[in-house]
Amino acid sequence: MPLPMPDATDRLLAEAAARFGTPAYVYFTDAVEERLALLRATFGRWFALSYAMKCNPNPALLTWLEPRVELIDVSSGGEFQLACAAGWAPARASFTGPAKQDAELEAAIGGGIGELVIENVREAKAASRIAGERGVVQDVLIRLAPARVPKGFGDHMAGRPSPFGIDVETAGEEIPAILGLPHLRVIGLHIYSGTQCLKPEAICENWQIFMDVFRDICTAHDLVPQKLVFGSGLGIPYHAGDAGLDLPAVAAGIGPALDAFRAEPRFADARLILELGRYLVGEAGYFVTRVVSVKSSRGSRIAICDGGMNAHLAASGHFGMVLRRNYVMHRVGGGEGAEKVDISGPLCTSIDKLASGVTLPPLAEGDLIAVHASGAYGPTASPLHFISHPTPREVMATGGQLTDATRIWPHLNT
Ligand SMILES: Cc1ncc(COP(=O)(O)O)c(C=O)c1O
Secondary structure (H helix, E strand, O other), X not given: OOOXXXXXXXXXXXXXXXXXXXXXXXXXXXXXXXXXXXHHHHHOOOEEEEEEHHHOOOHHHHHHHOOOOOEEEEOOHHHHHHHHHOOOOHHHEEEOOOOOXXXXXXXXXXXXXXXXXXXXXXXXXXXXXXXXXXXXXXXXXEEEEOOOOOOOEEEEOOOOOOOOOEEHHHXXXXXXXXXXXXXXXXXXXXXXXXXXXXXXXXXXXXXXXXXXXXXXXXXXXOOOOOEEEEEOOEOOOOOOOOOOOOHHHHHHHHHHHHHHHHHOHHHOOOEEEEEXXXXXXXXXXXXXXXXXXXXXXXXXXXXXXXXXXXXXXXXHOOOOOOOOOOOOEEEOOOOOOOEEEEEEOOOOOOOOEEEEEEEEOOOOOOOEEEEOXXXXXXXXXXXXXXXXXXXXXXXXXXXXXXXXXXXXXXXXXX
């Protein structure tokens, strides 16, 4: 029987591998466009969007996103430089991160960043001193860590001892210390307390916690905020059997509370911002790795590929996953039949595994495997230099056209 025709996605993945080499990440901007449309249609009446570039700081992607997303969140001096170089006006950037150094604060304040997201009093004092030396007053948001994060998030940044933000329990002492600094202007609050949630009711509960915290803090310190940042927590399906998040269910669950919140005089003029990373770009990306060798070993089939954990740490299960589970993946071009196979990478360590016992068409040398949901926390969240294999290529696919968007060289295959 003839093989089924590869679909359009597979044709582009195969073309990207042939033209640019493997391993490779391919980012489909049409899929990001669709995501944006869904977010606008569902949440546009409440929220502006802020792209958390830590999830994918690829310069070509940043430039593509610049006219499409209102704001950007950077988490280091390096990310601020990348965002500015990609065309983002500094005033559209906020700067989160629990260990901001003086040099980063100087570059951010001197570079005209929109807001620093203040995570502790030490940082606030340093920022005020640096702003004072430059004769400016710097806008800031204060990051708060709520006492509770509902069940259902893949990672928690609050609700337990945490390096991030100011615990609500001690905010009564710490916020006045920030408000009293002469060269900072507190224009709002920020919470990012949980990521990777697929349960609408948990997201609604979390955002309700945010609104309660915002109300309590603003009332206690008589703040009338211009900006309130909601760290979204919107998750994406990575594994077989994961159901995608029901976004309209989130809107239906929390919409009335958001309306009521905005009707309170204190918040009537506040701009609400949804900060998010993976939900925007994660599902738009594929990681393509090529089978170098296939073997049978003590009853298991093993396909050994040119990119593994070194190029895609998250898919190997070592990026904040408690139990390792296979990402969804397929053989590019499909194929007849099915067999269980382990997918490993080129490293000399047994933890370099992209799948255990995944069912795929029988694999052969030269085949391409596409790992789904790879558009976020890819190359820059991976130990790229371990054992000095080629770094992955990055490719943008826009309207069926492929362009090389590789950021991190050397890619030694070419
Ligand atoms: C402060 C902050 N903002 C945004 C994000 C982005 O999270 P996600 O990619 O899950 O949307 C994170 C994730 O760790 C974060 O810590």
